[in-house]
Amino acid sequence: MSTVTLKNVWKEYGRDVVLENINLHVESGEFVTIVGASGCGKSTFLRMLLGQESATRGAMELDGRPMPDEPGPDRGVVFQKYSVFPHLTALGNVLVAEELGTTRVTGRLFGRRRREARERALKMLAAVGLEQAAGKYPSELSGGMQQRLAIAQALMKDPKILLLDEPFGALDPGIRQDMHELVRELWERQGLTIFMVTHDLKEAFELGSRLLVFDKVRHDPQAPGAYGANITYDIPLSHTTPHPSVYRAVGQRLGVDPYPSAAEEEG
Amino acid sequence: MKRLINQTPGAPWRLALGLLPFVLVLLVYLSASATRLAENPDDPLLPSIAAMADTFAEVATEPNRRTGELTLWVDTSVSLIRLGLGVGIAMTIGLVVGVLTGLIPYANRTFSPFVSVLSMIPPLAVLPILFIALGVGEVAKVALIVFGIAPFIMRDIQQRVEELPRELLVKAQTLGANTWQIILRLVLPQVMPRLLDATRLALGSAWLFLIASEAIAATEGLGYRIFLVRRYLDMELILPYVLWITLLAFLADLVLRLIVRVVFPWYRARRS
Numbered sequence: 001m002s003t004v005t006l007k008n009v010w011k012e013y014g015r016d017v018v019l020e021n022i023n024l025h026v027e028s029g030e031f032v033t034i035v036g037a038s039g040c041g042k043s044t045f046l047r048m049l050l051g052q053e054s055a056t057r058g059a060m061e062l063d064g065r066p067m068p069d070e071p072g073p074d075r076g077v078v079f080q081k082y083s084v085f086p087h088l089t090a091l092g093n094v095l096v097a098e099e100l101g102t103t104r105v106t107g108r109l110f111g112r113r114r115r116e117a118r119e120r121a122l123k124m125l126a127a128v129g130l131e132q133a134a135g136k137y138p139s140e141l142s143g144g145m146q147q148r149l150a151i152a153q154a155l156m157k158d159p160k161i162l163l164l165d166e167p168f169g170a171l172d173p174g175i176r177q178d179m180h181e182l183v184r185e186l187w188e189r190q191g192l193t194i195f196m197v198t199h200d201l202k203e204a205f206e207l208g209s210r211l212l213v214f215d216k217v218r219h220d221p222q223a224p225g226a227y228g229a230n231i232t233y234d235i236p237l238s239h240t241t242p243h244p245s246v247y248r249a250v251g252q253r254l255g256v257d258p259y260p261s262a263a264e265e266e267g
Numbered sequence: 268m269k270r271l272i273n274q275t276p277g278a279p280w281r282l283a284l285g286l287l288p289f290v291l292v293l294l295v296y297l298s299a300s301a302t303r304l305a306e307n308p309d310d311p312l313l314p315s316i317a318a319m320a321d322t323f324a325e326v327a328t329e330p331n332r333r334t335g336e337l338t339l340w341v342d343t344s345v346s347l348i349r350l351g352l353g354v355g356i357a358m359t360i361g362l363v364v365g366v367l368t369g370l371i372p373y374a375n376r377t378f379s380p381f382v383s384v385l386s387m388i389p390p391l392a393v394l395p396i397l398f399i400a401l402g403v404g405e406v407a408k409v410a411l412i413v414f415g416i417a418p419f420i421m422r423d424i425q426q427r428v429e430e431l432p433r434e435l436l437v438k439a440q441t442l443g444a445n446t447w448q449i450i451l452r453l454v455l456p457q458v459m460p461r462l463l464d465a466t467r468l469a470l471g472s473a474w475l476f477l478i479a480s481e482a483i484a485a486t487e488g489l490g491y492r493i494f495l496v497r498r499y500l501d502m503e504l505i506l507p508y509v510l511w512i513t514l515l516a517f518l519a520d521l522v523l524r525l526i527v528r529v530v531f532p533w534y535r536a537r538r539s
Contacts, residue, residue, distance in 0.1 A: 050437065050441070052437055070440065071437050071440035071441045072440060072441065072443070073441060073442060073443035075441060076441050077437065077438060077441050079434045079437075079438070081432075081434070082432035082434035082435055082438075083434060083438060084438075085435065085438075085439075085453060085457075086457070086533050087456045087457050087531070087533050087534075088456075096442065096452060097442045097443075099452070100439065100442045100443045100444040100448050100452065101442065101443025101444065101448075102443075104445070104447075104448075105447075106451075107444070107447075107448040107451045107452045108452075137532070137533040138533075139533060150438075153438075153442070154441065154442075156442070157441070157442055157443060159441070
């Protein structure tokens, strides 16, 4: 059980409105992909779900209770980069997830409990296809492997919600495809609720079970910060490919090519 | 012809070019020394290499007539203990204060301005105060080194902690870490190699403060010795002592670099 409810949520920085009047209800087990033009507040939205930032108005609820206003183990996260600890090996990175929170003073496990945690960590590494790389430091891993590791680390805590902030934005297209399969498989098997921000429209359509498009409805050319973004499209996705007209409509709305080439995705 | 910035020396040249300045300085010294000694064999200013080697061997192997001790080794051990204590204490203070002010906003607000002002005070100007307050013994000398380099280390560590990617701190929190565990498992391990780097940079100043305090009030020590024999223009002893101090400083730097490389293998890889 992990429903997310937002009621009339606003986010403002001083006089600049980033998000205005967001209402949203997400059921347990949904895979929500979020797209929008750059600067439309989709990353801010994710940071608010994470607890890194708080809403200036309105209520955010997790399972019907107010969402904690700092990051915690109920919400896992994978960022585009800096998601894993550079000073720990792959195994250490997954193991540390088990150690933090269980031991208050030392932050380490010893003896039998450590062996058990190690077993679980190795199993998790195997689940993301990293069993061969357990002893390597992140700097020795490829970009795709680092993101696999970050996902494994986040899943160790059994988070209610998994937040992905453009997790595959820096990866090559081929590797990105592998990652899609991995995330899809983990989502289906573990019944996670996932929020994923991406700027790849194709990825957003193919991966999620529900697509949110963030965009500004109103513009004031004299005061660009006067109005914030809202959810302009909320599209339930069946796992069949959507009709091309849907792609085109969303693409036009955002002013992007719905079938971007690899070169354009880099930005 | 390539631009100068694109030309790199080959393997044999690299070594030769590196040695060149040393050889040049040595040659200049040898010729100047030989010229002066040819005019006056008792000239004290530019002694011959052999004379310096003799004097150095004497202080290293023959007991002092007055105290019965081996002068060089007593001086060296006394100085290194002062230096080690001062640097060690400064590292500890610098690490603790730097991590707290870098990570915890309340600590930052409380101590950061104070540390900034503290680091503006020229340490040598404080030396008389230290001698008056703490006496002319060991404590004042160690205190001068601590006072001289701790603010630098504090500020450096604070900056390094602030430079840690926000993402890592958020990630640790989503894994259930409290503030203490974030310090223990995330901040300290990542800052330790940087502490050693900062210490390497501070070592030069640490030597300066050590020699300055020994020059003013001491009964043994490397700095004390060279300032003592300065009265007799004893270049035969001063020059080898300076070389010896340089060697010790070089070795200290080397040891710190080796520790970083062996204990924190991930550190260099990440920066490259």
